[in-house]
Amino acid sequence: MEKEDWEKSVLEKVLLETVKEQRLSRRWRIFFRLIWLIITISLIYLFLPSGKGLDKSEKKVAIINLKGIISDDSNIYNTIYKGLEQALKDKHVVAIIIKANSPGGSPVYSNMLYNEILRFRKLYPNKPIDVVIEEVCASGCYYIAAAADKIYANPSSIVGSIGVIYTGFGLTGLMQKVGVDSRLLIAGKNKAMGYPFIPANKDQEVMQQKMLNEIHDQFINAVKKGRGKRLSLNNAELFSGRYWIGADALKLGLIDGIASVDSLARDKYKSDNVVDYTPDQDPFERIAKKFGVEILDFAKQLINSAEFGSFN
Secondary structure (H helix, E strand, C coil), X not given: CHHHHHXXXXXXXXXXXXXXXXXHHHHHHHHHHHHHHHHHHHHHHHCCCCCCCCCCCCCEEEEEEEECCECCCCCHHHHHHHHHHHHHHCCCEEEEEEEEEECCECHHHHHHHHHHHHHHHHHCCCXXXXXXXXXXXXXXXXXXXXXXXXXXXXXXXXXXXXXXXCCCCCCHHHHHHHCCCCCCCCCCCCCCCCCCCCCCCHHHHHHHHHHHHHHHHHHHHHHHHHHHHHCCCCCCCCCCXXXXXXXXXXXXXXCCEECCHHHHHHHCCCCCCEEECCCCCCHHHHHHHHHHHHHHHHHHHHHHCCCCCCCC
């Protein structure tokens, strides 16, 4: 009798382990099928035609986000350029709105985008390119905005700051106090211009100021060309580098009206179909992020499942 009970117990354990192995195997098959499904969906999403989503209606207003500091690292130039190119080629897009929220940044990339927007306006004269300012569009951001057909803002938005800034510091006084010498060797008398560990050089400061003034003049000329007769040039502070709130910017001709993205699309372009054309981050990074989140969620479900089994 004991032998029969022992055999029955062993058989039950073997059957139980077999069931567990089958369940585990089935779960892993589902897991890997889900991975392939996510890869397929991600690739389809990656190579979708212009615009985010599958909206194919006859009338769309494209939105492109200009957000953050304008620099090589932020990649704003490529983002705006590619977004504009994609939206303008879409026959269903009737207008483009650049949604701006930036304190400015590189005068080089600002100038490049300014010229590209002017070029796009000539290539597609029937598709307006407007800018809607959210919280702030100052300095380099306003440089870019000046190329648009129209600029709109909130009454409390920060607008303007048509100026150029160079920042630096000097540590020579501190170095003398702590007994530190700067042992600098250069070839070319102006190679160390702006170097913080040697005393300021008046001639070099004059050179730096001259360069800042020239860049400032380029900025001013770009704003005058872009805004034309809409600018109120009677205000001596207009190009001083100061900024205004939207309500005052309207009086100075720095903007054309008060509006949000949705109200502009609805009231000016008679469309509620607003589509985001801002290019995503690197496509492989986009897939990896989407992919990783999906896999992580599924893995958690597997681990927390009572039927997942054990590797013991």
